Amino acid sequence: MSATATTQPIPTRPKSRVKAASRKLRELGIVGHALASTHHVVMAQIVPMRFCNLSCAYCNEYDKVSEPVPLDEMLRRIDHLARLGTSIITISGGEPLTHPDLDQIIARIRHHGRLAGMITNGYFLMPDRIERLNHAGLDHMQISIDNVQPDEISKKSLKVLDKKLQFLAQYAQFHININSVVGGGIKNPQDALTIGHRALELGFTSTIGIIHDGSGQLKPLGGEERRVYYEMTKLEKKNYSRFNHFQEAIANGEPNDWRCRAGSRYLYICEQGLVHYCSQQRGFPGTPLADYTHADLDREFLTEKTCAPNCTVSCVHQISYIDHWRAPQTRMTDPHGDHSDHTSDLINIEL
Numbered sequence: 001m002s003a004t005a006t007t008q009p010i011p012t013r014p015k016s017r018v019k020a021a022s023r024k025l026r027e028l029g030i031v032g033h034a035l036a037s038t039h040h041v042v043m044a045q046i047v048p049m050r051f052c053n054l055s056c057a058y059c060n061e062y063d064k065v066s067e068p069v070p071l072d073e074m075l076r077r078i079d080h081l082a083r084l085g086t087s088i089i090t091i092s093g094g095e096p097l098t099h100p101d102l103d104q105i106i107a108r109i110r111h112h113g114r115l116a117g118m119i120t121n122g123y124f125l126m127p128d129r130i131e132r133l134n135h136a137g138l139d140h141m142q143i144s145i146d147n148v149q150p151d152e153i154s155k156k157s158l159k160v161l162d163k164k165l166q167f168l169a170q171y172a173q174f175h176i177n178i179n180s181v182v183g184g185g186i187k188n189p190q191d192a193l194t195i196g197h198r199a200l201e202l203g204f205t206s207t208i209g210i211i212h213d214g215s216g217q218l219k220p221l222g223g224e225e226r227r228v229y230y231e232m233t234k235l236e237k238k239n240y241s242r243f244n245h246f247q248e249a250i251a252n253g254e255p256n257d258w259r260c261r262a263g264s265r266y267l268y269i270c271e272q273g274l275v276h277y278c279s280q281q282r283g284f285p286g287t288p289l290a291d292y293t294h295a296d297l298d299r300e301f302l303t304e305k306t307c308a309p310n311c312t313v314s315c316v317h318q319i320s321y322i323d324h325w326r327a328p329q330t331r332m333t334d335p336h337g338d339h340s341d342h343t344s345d346l347i348n349i350e351l
């Protein structure tokens with residue numbers, strides 16, 4: 001690796017291996033439950049904090065003024081997600097590590113026996129903070145790293161974050177995925193390869209996402225971007241093989257043929273506690289989580305979304321893939337939400 005200091009891989013601690021085995025069993029249980037029944041949410045993304053310490057140029061998911069959602073309200077929202085049978089709850093933002101009560105939120109997810117994930121920019125990770133996340137019961141963490149050197153587009157850089165990654169390799173008992181990106185104004189596509197190699201060297205998994213411009217329209221990747229994208233998919237084949245075709249179509253600027261189960265198998269809960277299809281389709285359905293019912297889940301399961309062919313939200317596609325073989329959709333909706341992209345959507349829970 002050229003731009004950052006390289007260290008030897010840090011061996012996984014025995015306690016981490018035990019936790020990884022137990023996590024894998026729980027994940028298999030989630031897949032089995034999802035295959036057996038369509039009447040529950042498989043994954044929800046929930047925002048406790050719209051504030052972010054960074055200002056990535058492509059992002060519309062943050063501000064600089066919002067207060068954290070109060071803890072008692074967050075706990076109520078977690079309880080509602082449990083009522084809807086949600087298997088995986090992923091905390092995102094803004095920057096979740098700026099929420100003062102994040103550990104209690106994670107602990108509440110685990111109290112309900114659900115898988116707890118989070119998406120962070122990693123800036124606030126120190127050994128004691130990581131230990132607290134271990135103690136709270138965090139299962140998965142994703143960090144998106146956009147470039148090797150910080151620039152005006154993004155400060156989520158390997159140069160800044162490499163020390164944090166070393167802390168994680170040494171202390172974390174949860175699974176860590178490093179997501180790198182191509183497209184969307186990222187200057188050096190080959191940075192994604194440097195980031196991917198570093199992630200694997202430290203014992204993490206590595207994935208790649210594709211960012212688009214603010215219009216949300218699919219645009220094929222350029223020649224160098226495409227070369228890097230395919231090189232990345234070879235890095236650790238098992239991470240990519242299942243869902244390659246979705247990302248490949250995006251890379252080629254081609255529509256995907258799939259059934260989006262957002263609003264049913266996947267929910268996005270904003271900081272105001274409203275249910276949205278995803279971060280790109282805010283306002284649909286826009287129902288308060290407290291009022292969301294299994295009847296809503298059943299309706300949205302069978303509702304075709306006209307934005308599906310050009311959708312770039314790979315986590316919803318991954319969740320929807322579980323049901324691709326059943327229940328053709330019989331209703332249709334035509335949402336016209338905010339189509340700006342956000343790389344944090346690209347969570348990669350290894351199902």
Ligand code: SF4
Pocket residue numbers: 052053054055056059060061062093094095121156343344
């Ligand atoms: S992409 Fe993430 S780190 Fe960057 S501004 Fe948005 S929320 Fe903050």
Ligand code: SF4
Pocket residue numbers: 260261262277278279280281305307308309311312313316317
């Ligand atoms: S943007 Fe994608 S994930 Fe969101 S509702 Fe449309 S098809 Fe589903």
